[in-house]
Every structure is written in structure tokens, then in C-alpha cells.
């Protein structure tokens with residue numbers, strides 16, 4: 001069967017960086033005349049953008065590959081082939097193993113340059129009904145697998161897409177750097193994404209200018225560790241100053257950035273945030289643990305005391321700011337005393353929310369062979385205590401907001417009640433309020449009136 005306009009379908013897993021990269025690939029597909037399908041069942045090409053941070057995320061992708069392998073057999077019988085392309089961190093980590101599990105093409109994070117060639121091959125089939133696998137691209141894939149250990153090579157071949165905008169969206173991600181040099185003991189990212197590679201400030205400015213012209217209201221700068229950005233003498237606070245200038249007088253009213261590593265968040269960055277209200281009064285500052293012994297074992301390179309001082313400096317500069325974080329419990333060797341220090345740090349810092357997880361060994365990371373693994377039932381029990389405490393803090397912080405009037409960006413219709421709109425404040429608080437779809441994408445003043453569960457309820461002010 002020939003397809004006049006080929007269809008694609010995306011499955012994206014993992015972090016915001018993956019969603020930004022999927023958006024950039026979609027722009028390439030749309031630019032070549034492809035259409036986005038509603039599901040993978042009918043599409044000619046399924047692209048799975050993957051995450052390797054946790055084993056569960058990888059298992060899920062293997063499940064999806066098995067699903068598509070069965071679908072491919074059925075479609076082949078109907079003379080209606082399906083191609084599956086796997087990209088993202090699993091592509092970098094597992095390479096050819098994915099082709100044995102049903103992927104037709106594997107594109108590592110540093111290999112976006114092969115994407116157009118792959119599409120050309122599939123389009124060729126689409127036009128002529130001739131299934132020719134992209135031999136060239138496959139060979140290129142194999143060559144790059146040999147270079148997999150060569151971080152310098154990856155550094156040279158990585159390039160940022162010119163745009164990561166989801167067409168029509170009023171919010172956008174802007175990647176400013178890729179990869180990571182920190183090698184935290186538990187983390188696979190530096191091995192799969194490669195070393196830190198910062199984007200040219202002029203390219204960042206150009207992307208932001210285009211987003212402003214398209215009426216985007218909020219941007220989020222992305223990087224594994226944005227605070228260590230440096231390119232051509234422009235460091236992160238200088239980049240923020242440029243962005244404050246670039247967004248002045250444009251529809252972009254809010255700028256966020258993540259992730260922030262406590263060891264690299266400078267006082268100058270805090271000052272630039274304070275001086276420029278375009279930067280949202282919310283900071284995601286990943287603490288991971290509260291015990292110095294564990295922070296050292298995790299190779300985080302800051303102490304509990306330094307983190308608390310930093311959080312205090314941020315709050316002294318911007319008292320209205322909210323903080324959120326990542327917390328990892330059950331790292332090898334964690335004693336009950338170490339664990340208790342997470343709870344006391346949480347009490348002192350009072351995060352608005354946290355991404356909480358327990359340690360799972362990832363092969364290839366420094367912590368994989370560490371002795372002192374914590375029993376699963378202890379990890380689970382500790383995680384529950386962290387979650388319970390965080391829920392309590394979230395509820396208390398949100399409840400203290402009742403009665404305030406806050407500006408919020410209206411993000412969309414509530415899934416639970418189509419007569420309500422989901423909004424977000426600059427402090428990253430979610431709220432719902434009764435309202436109509438035309439408000440979506442605009443800023444509105446909301447009176448915060450109640451808390452149900454961990455969701456604020458509000459009322460739009462005329």
C-alpha cells in the first residue's frame with residue numbers, strides 16, 4: 001500500500017529535554033510534509049524518544065517495542081509496513097540491542113544529523129512502494145557505536161535544533177545546554193548524553209526572538225545543569241541578563257530554567273533573577289539528600305550546610321520565591337541517621353513539591369558496585385516517610401496562600417471537569433478555576449479560595 005502523505009506518531013518518555021527534542025524532530029517532519037497520526041496503529045513511522053534514568057522507564061520501552069513488533073508482522077501481511085525509530089538516552093546506551101528488539105532505526109542523542117536521511121529513505125518507499133532500508137544510515141549507526149565511548153566525538157557531533165516549539169503552543173522549552181560533566185555516582189546521564197555542551201548564545205537569542213514573534217508567553221530554559229552554562233565568555237547569569245533584554249516588551253512574560261545544581265548556582269544568578277521580574281519566583285534546586293556523608297558518596301560536591309545557606313540566600317533576595325527539589329532515598333550505605341537528615345533538611349527548607357524516588361542501581365554508574373545496598377522494604381518505607389512529609393509541607397504552603405490574589409497563566413481545560421481551567425502561578429503552584437476555553441494561553445488574575453487535595457481552587461477576577 002502506498003501512502004500519499006506519510007504519517008508519524010511519537011511516544012516520548014522522560015525529562016523535558018526529551019519533549020523539547022521530540023518537538024524539534026516534529027518540526028522537521030512537518031516541514032517535509034508529514035502528518036502527525038492520532039496513534040501508532042495507523043502511522044508509517046513510530047518514533048520512541050526514550051529515557052534511561054530508571055530501569056522501569058527502559059522496561060516500558062521494551063514493552064512498547066514488543067507491541068510494535070507484533071503490529072509490524074500484521075501490517076506486513078497487509079502490505080502496509082511500519083517503521084520504528086528509537087532515539088534518546090536508550091538509543092545511546094543500548095544501540096544495536098534495540099534493533100534486535102524490533103527497532104528499525106536507532107538514532108543516538110548526538111546523531112540527529114542522520115534523521116533527514118532516514119526520512120528520505122522512508123519517503124522514497126512511500127512514493128514508490130519500494131522498501132529499501134536505509135543502508136547508509138544503518139552503516140552510520142554502526143560506525144558511531146564504535147565511537148560510543150569517545151566523549152570528545154560526541155561533543156563534536158551534537159548540535160541543537162534551531163527550534164523546539166510545539167506549533168501553536170503558548171509555552172516553549174529552549175535547550176541551552178546538553179549533557180553533563182558532574183558524574184553524580186547514581187546517574188547514567190553523563191554516559192548516555194555525553195559531556196556538557198553549551199549552545200551558542202546567539203542561537204538561543206534567535207530561538208527566543210522567534211518564539212516571541214509567535215506570541216509565546218512562557219519559556220523554560222533547559223539543561224542538565226543550567227548553572228554551569230558558559231559559552232564564548234557568556235556565563236549563566238550573563239545569559240539570563242541577555243534573555244531579560246531579549247524578552248522586554250515581548251509577549252514572553254515568564255522565563256523559567258531547570259535544572260539547577262546547588263554547587264553551581266551563583267549569588268550573581270540570584271541577583272539577576274531578583275533584578276528582573278521576567279524570571280519566575282520559583283526555583284527547582286535538586287538537593288538529593290540531607291546527610292553530608294551521603295552527599296559525598298553521591299559525589300554531589302556540596303554540603304548540607306552549603307545547601308541551606310544557598311536556600312536562605314535565595315529567599316533573602318526573593319522572599320516570595322518557592323523552592324522545589326529532587327530527593328533520593330536508600331543510596332548504598334544510608335543509615336537511619338543519614339535518612340533522618342533528609343527529613344530535617346526538608347523541615348528547614350519546606351519545598352513546595354519534590355520529585356522523590358528510591359535508589360535503583362544503574363549498570364555503568366559509579367554507585368553500581370558500591371557495598372551496603374539497602375533492602376527494598378527499607379527503601380520503600382523511607383520513601384513513604386519522605387512522601388508523607390512532603391505532602392504535609394505542600395498542603396501547608398498551599399493552604400497559606402488562600403485569600404491571596406495571584407496572576408496565573410491559563411494552561412488548558414481541566415480533565416476532570418471541562419467547565420474548569422487549569423492554571424499555574426509563577427511560583428509553580430497549580431490551581432483550577434471555573435472558566436471558558438478562550439482564556440487558555442492568557443494571563444489572568446485569580447483569587448485563591450480553597451485547597452482540595454493538593455490543588456488550589458480559585459476564582460477569576462474580572
Ligand code: SF4
Pocket residue numbers: 180181182183184187188189190224225261
Ligand atoms: S548533575 Fe548529576 S544528577 Fe544531574 S544529570 Fe548530571 S550527573 Fe545526573
